Amino acid sequence: MDARENAAQAVDVTAANECAIARVLACKPRLVAVRPALEVVPGMRPELVLHAAPPAPVEELSAPLRAGIAGAAEFEGLGREQVELGAAQDHGSMAGGAGAITASTPVVVVEDESSGRRAFHFLMEGFGRSLILGMTGEDVFERLRWLRGEAAAALDVALGQLGGIDCEEIVIEALRRGDELHNRNAAATSMLAERLAPGLARAGIAAEVQERLFAFLRGNPQFFVAVSLATSKLMLDAGHGVEGSTLVTAVGANGRDCGIKVSGLGDRWFTAPAQVPEGVLMEGFGPADAGPGCGDSLLVECAGLGASVLPAAPALWPLLGVDQREAVRIHERAAQIAIAEHPRYVVPALGDRGAPVGVDLMLVVETGISPVIDIVMLHREAGRGMIGFGLTSPPMGCFEQAAEAVGARL
Amino acid sequence: MDARENAAQAVDVTAANECAIARVLACKPRLVAVRPALEVVPGMRPELVLHAAPPAPVEELSAPLRAGIAGAAEFEGLGREQVELGAAQDHGSMAGGAGAITASTPVVVVEDESSGRRAFHFLMEGFGRSLILGMTGEDVFERLRWLRGEAAAALDVALGQLGGIDCEEIVIEALRRGDELHNRNAAATSMLAERLAPGLARAGIAAEVQERLFAFLRGNPQFFVAVSLATSKLMLDAGHGVEGSTLVTAVGANGRDCGIKVSGLGDRWFTAPAQVPEGVLMEGFGPADAGPGCGDSLLVECAGLGASVLPAAPALWPLLGVDQREAVRIHERAAQIAIAEHPRYVVPALGDRGAPVGVDLMLVVETGISPVIDIVMLHREAGRGMIGFGLTSPPMGCFEQAAEAVGARL
Numbered sequence: 001m002d003a004r005e006n007a008a009q010a011v012d013v014t015a016a017n018e019c020a021i022a023r024v025l026a027c028k029p030r031l032v033a034v035r036p037a038l039e040v041v042p043g044m045r046p047e048l049v050l051h052a053a054p055p056a057p058v059e060e061l062s063a064p065l066r067a068g069i070a071g072a073a074e075f076e077g078l079g080r081e082q083v084e085l086g087a088a089q090d091h092g093s094m095a096g097g098a099g100a101i102t103a104s105t106p107v108v109v110v111e112d113e114s115s116g117r118r119a120f121h122f123l124m125e126g127f128g129r130s131l132i133l134g135m136t137g138e139d140v141f142e143r144l145r146w147l148r149g150e151a152a153a154a155l156d157v158a159l160g161q162l163g164g165i166d167c168e169e170i171v172i173e174a175l176r177r178g179d180e181l182h183n184r185n186a187a188a189t190s191m192l193a194e195r196l197a198p199g200l201a202r203a204g205i206a207a208e209v210q211e212r213l214f215a216f217l218r219g220n221p222q223f224f225v226a227v228s229l230a231t232s233k234l235m236l237d238a239g240h241g242v243e244g245s246t247l248v249t250a251v252g253a254n255g256r257d258c259g260i261k262v263s264g265l266g267d268r269w270f271t272a273p274a275q276v277p278e279g280v281l282m283e284g285f286g287p288a289d290a291g292p293g294c295g296d297s298l299l300v301e302c303a304g305l306g307a308s309v310l311p312a313a314p315a316l317w318p319l320l321g322v323d324q325r326e327a328v329r330i331h332e333r334a335a336q337i338a339i340a341e342h343p344r345y346v347v348p349a350l351g352d353r354g355a356p357v358g359v360d361l362m363l364v365v366e367t368g369i370s371p372v373i374d375i376v377m378l379h380r381e382a383g384r385g386m387i388g389f390g391l392t393s394p395p396m397g398c399f400e401q402a403a404e405a406v407g408a409r410l
Numbered sequence: 411m412d413a414r415e416n417a418a419q420a421v422d423v424t425a426a427n428e429c430a431i432a433r434v435l436a437c438k439p440r441l442v443a444v445r446p447a448l449e450v451v452p453g454m455r456p457e458l459v460l461h462a463a464p465p466a467p468v469e470e471l472s473a474p475l476r477a478g479i480a481g482a483a484e485f486e487g488l489g490r491e492q493v494e495l496g497a498a499q500d501h502g503s504m505a506g507g508a509g510a511i512t513a514s515t516p517v518v519v520v521e522d523e524s525s526g527r528r529a530f531h532f533l534m535e536g537f538g539r540s541l542i543l544g545m546t547g548e549d550v551f552e553r554l555r556w557l558r559g560e561a562a563a564a565l566d567v568a569l570g571q572l573g574g575i576d577c578e579e580i581v582i583e584a585l586r587r588g589d590e591l592h593n594r595n596a597a598a599t600s601m602l603a604e605r606l607a608p609g610l611a612r613a614g615i616a617a618e619v620q621e622r623l624f625a626f627l628r629g630n631p632q633f634f635v636a637v638s639l640a641t642s643k644l645m646l647d648a649g650h651g652v653e654g655s656t657l658v659t660a661v662g663a664n665g666r667d668c669g670i671k672v673s674g675l676g677d678r679w680f681t682a683p684a685q686v687p688e689g690v691l692m693e694g695f696g697p698a699d700a701g702p703g704c705g706d707s708l709l710v711e712c713a714g715l716g717a718s719v720l721p722a723a724p725a726l727w728p729l730l731g732v733d734q735r736e737a738v739r740i741h742e743r744a745a746q747i748a749i750a751e752h753p754r755y756v757v758p759a760l761g762d763r764g765a766p767v768g769v770d771l772m773l774v775v776e777t778g779i780s781p782v783i784d785i786v787m788l789h790r791e792a793g794r795g796m797i798g799f800g801l802t803s804p805p806m807g808c809f810e811q812a813a814e815a816v817g818a819r820l
Contacts (some may be wrong), residue, residue, distance in 0.1 A: 314758035
């Protein structure tokens with residue numbers, strides 16, 4: 001290939017990435033419903049259990065994720081032999097942590113106002129003993145029965161009364177209120193509650209149901225993360241499938257491997273062993289307790305949120321063991337590998353600089369900078385749940401393989 | 411006086427200030443009710459109209475404040491000759507901007523859980539055309555009739571159902587969500603709405619009333635400022651009346667003069683001409699349009715909030731024309747004249763450093779640093795309302811006179 005061909009190709013990739021990112025930025029996410037996955041998730045079947053990407057045989061998943069899947073199947077009433085596995089991100093969906101989506105699981109439905117496309121995530125149970133951290137038991141299932149029964153129904157009917165809730169407006173304002181929308185969603189959750197209230201009133205939801213729901217939301221400041229993950233998926237899905245584009249459109253870790261997808265490279269996952277996050281551990285745990293990263297939430301940073309805008313969320317810094325200088329450094333590195341600055345997601349603490357949105361695979365390989373993700377750290381053994389918050393990155397191997405595939409395709 | 415007497419006195423003042431600030435910090439503010447002033451404000455009478463301190467004959471108040479008072483009297487149905495004036499802060503109350511409290515005005519009732527003491531502020535109408543900015547007219551009065559009628563009644567009954575709402579918890583969390591609680595109360599207002607919702611449901615408030623109330627709160631992110639001002643008053647009132655203490659316990663500006671009170675100096679106001687704030691003006695206005703500071707809200711900074719914790723509220727910086735460096739500098743200067751760091755009001759962006767609470771009159775005189783206040787800038791003419799946000803300080807003359815009185819008393 002001579003210099004001229006090289007230049008022509010570079011222009012093509014640039015144009016393809018501009019096209020892909022324009023689609024991402026045109027996305028107008030709206031929370032429109034909370035419905036059972038079987039009704040709304042593409043390709044959902046009664047036996048299917050969707051988990052964090054990349055897809056893998058059950059024996060290749062980590063112990064906590066296997067426990068989360070087994071618990072979800074038990075809650076669904078599926079026999080172990082009936083279960084068929086799939087990656088949530090291959091079904092327009094997201095599965096945070098060790099959580100899973102089964103046919104009856106109510107999911108938040110986030111819809112693009114302009115195109116009608118949709119993305120989904122299960123309702124966020126909260127921390128402590130919860131199925132999404134791979135824990136089971138009657139206490140876990142009792143809360144889940146309420147959340148997936150009475151609470152999900154009330155949320156759905158309230159959203160119907162309201163004609164949905166604008167997610168972008170909440171994300172924009174939450175960035176002005178100390179959230180980074182991955183591991184801090186406190187302001188966004190309050191705003192969601194505030195917006196739901198008139199819908200619940202109009203729908204005539206019983207006072208005692210409303211009281212339990214508002215108490216649950218106040219005790220669960222991460223509730224909005226379900227919407228944040230679905231919003232991130234909706235945004236990046238918009239940029240998928242652009243010929244020649246090197247935009248990273250999917251990323252997840254299944255407790256053993258981490259995988260990415262790329263806009264111009266079809267449905268193939270490029271995988272490598274997932275890193276073990278490093279961070280601030282809860283009392284009683286040591287670094288050797290930490291398991292490799294697990295969950296689809298790594299995608300949030302690729303949509304420009306989470307650690308990519310860490311300067312927006314000072315209350316999260318000590319939980320991750322970073323100070324302001326390091327938060328700014330993480331943001332600046334995210335900007336080095338991003339295709340664009342988001343024109344509407346801006347960070348007041350950075351002089352209204354836009355969130356670095358859309359990771360360019362080629363910039364990752366050229367700079368050696370992999371996206372930095374803030375993440376819940378899970379114990380490597382099943383049933384032990386969360387042990388702290390930390391930072392991780394998709395392994396460089398994912399990006400190197402994908403870059404090779406780009407080279408082969410050109 | 412010899413050196414030994416001097417030292418003994420210094421110890422006494424230090425001990426008195428420690429006593430006063432301990433009382434301030436022990437305060438546990440709770441929003442318990444919304445009631446007509448006549449029912450709850452000490453010394454309230456049908457003819458009395460309470461305005462921003464310091465007290466003064468009507469002809470010595472600024473034109474916008476006179477307009478606010480005239481409008482409040484008109485709304486109350488008082489003839490001009492019937493009106494008697496008083497300073498809200500002399501009645502356990504606060505009057506922000508050019509607002510006033512008349513007998514029928516519903517006020518937020520903020521109560522100290524431990525002592526049962528109370529402080530009050532009228533409901534915050536919002537910006538735009540409003541009586542609290544000295545504007546009148548049928549549009550202003552229509553909204554006010556609803557706010558002081560249906561809305562106030564719903565808020566009061568909801569608070570009754572809830573047994574009140576913890577204000578300190580909201581302030582603490584709002585500092586983690588980008589508010590400084592003077593001119594940015596967006597997160598606190600959302601949290602208040604979120605906490606009111608189950609009370610409104612339990613009280614059986616009609617859906618259409620709830621819908622209008624939630625829409626009003628969403629459109630009025632400064633609503634919580636009424637609670638913030640009453641909370642500041644309750645805190646500093648707790649420290650008033652300690653013999654020998656040089657804690658500043660009251661401060662306000664009536665559009666012409668600014669005044670302060672001091673813990674150990676009884677009920678006397680020390681006044682001097684109010685400064686004209688400087689800041690960022692809305693389009694169509696110039697510096698010559700700005701009137702001198704007006705309102706009781708200057709007290710918020712003396713309680714450790716507002717500009718004293720400006721690093722907490724990056725979204726407010728551009729509205730005031732400051733950057734991060736200047737926000738930190740303002741905070742550091744506030745710390746130089748404060749008696750204590752608040753152990754619970756902490757700022758994540760400053761590594762959880764406590765808010766500088768309780769201005770020491772003697773430190774102001776010694777350092778030449780007057781508290782910096784972020785403030786709504788009013789037009790100097792009546793009926794023109796808000797022209798921007800800016801910064802101001804109580805004039806050094808107030809502190810110098812008070813320091814002389816301290817010297818005379820010792």
